[in-house]
Amino acid sequence: MDIETIAKKLNLEVRSASDRLKNNVTGGYTGDLLSDVMANSHEGDIWITRQVHQNIVAVATLKxxxxxxxxxxxxxxxxxxxxxxxxxxxxxxxNLPAFELTGAIYNLLGKKD
Amino acid sequence: MVAWNKLKITVHTTKTENYLYTNSFDIEGGNFSKAGTIATGIKSILKELGLPNDVVRKSAIVCYEAEINVVSYARKGFINLTVTPKTVQIEITDEGPGIPDIELAMEQGYSTANQQIREMGFGAGMGLYNINCYSDKFDISSEVNKGTFLKIIINTPQCI
Incomplete structure (x- = not known):
C-alpha cells in the first residue's frame, strides 16, 4: 500500500515530499527513542512518532x-x-494519538490492497 | 569533513589487494543538526561497494550509534572505515569525558545523558548495547577526561 492511500484513508496532512507519496509502505514502527527505532524498524516502514526535531529525518533516511x-x-x-x-x-x-494511529495503520496494512 | 559527492567518486579508485575502501570522517561534538550524516554517508558507500544488505544494515546501526555518542558527549571525534574482502572495520576515536565504568555503560538502559539529550529521544542507554549486538567483534577502551576508542568488526560473507 502506498503512502497516498494511507494519507487519504486516515486524513493525514502532508508536510513534505508530496512527490514521494507513491512510496510503498511494507510495515510500520511506533517509537520515540531513536536508538530503538534504529535497531528495530525496517526499510519500507512508516514511522509513527511524537518527536518533531530534525534528527528524525536522519533516522528515517538511514533506515x-x-x-x-x-x-x-x-x-x-x-x-x-x-x-x-x-x-x-x-x-x-x-490528529490521532499514537495508539489509535498505529492500530488504524496496522489494520490497513493487514488488508490486501 | 570530506564531501560525500567527492567520496563517491573515490570509492572505486582506492581498491587495492588488501582493502576495498578506507577513509576517515570527522564528527563534530555537540552538533545535533549534523548527527547521523556520517552514518548515512557510510551506508551509501557500503551499498555502492555491493556489500550484502545485512552487513550494510549492521554497519549503519553501529556507525549511527557511535556518531550519536560522539555528538552527545565528546568535543570531537572521527570514524575510520576500512572495508576488506572479508570485513567491515569501524574505528571510532573521540576526545571527551571518557567512560569511568565500561561494564556499566554497556548495560542496556544505563545512560548519563542530560535532560536535553533525552528529550530528543537519545540517551536511552541503548547505544553501546546496540553496537555490541550488531558487531561480530567489539573492543572498547576509555580513559577518563581523555576519550574513548571503539573498534568494531562486522564480517562479510565472501561474496565480493
Missing part, C-alpha cells in the same frame, strides 16, 4: 523508511521540514 507520521497534531520543527524536503522524506501529521 529508508517510507515516511514519518507525527501524532497528536504535532507539527515538525522548521529545520526538520527543511531537512525532510532535502532528503525527500514525506512527513505527515495526524
Amino acid at each position: 529508508e523508511h517510507a515516511g514519518i507520521i507525527l501524532v497528536n497534531s504535532c507539527e515538525p520543527a522548521r529545520d526538520t521540514l527543511e531537512k525532510a524536503i532535502q532528503e525527500k522524506i514525506p512527513i505527515m501529521v495526524s
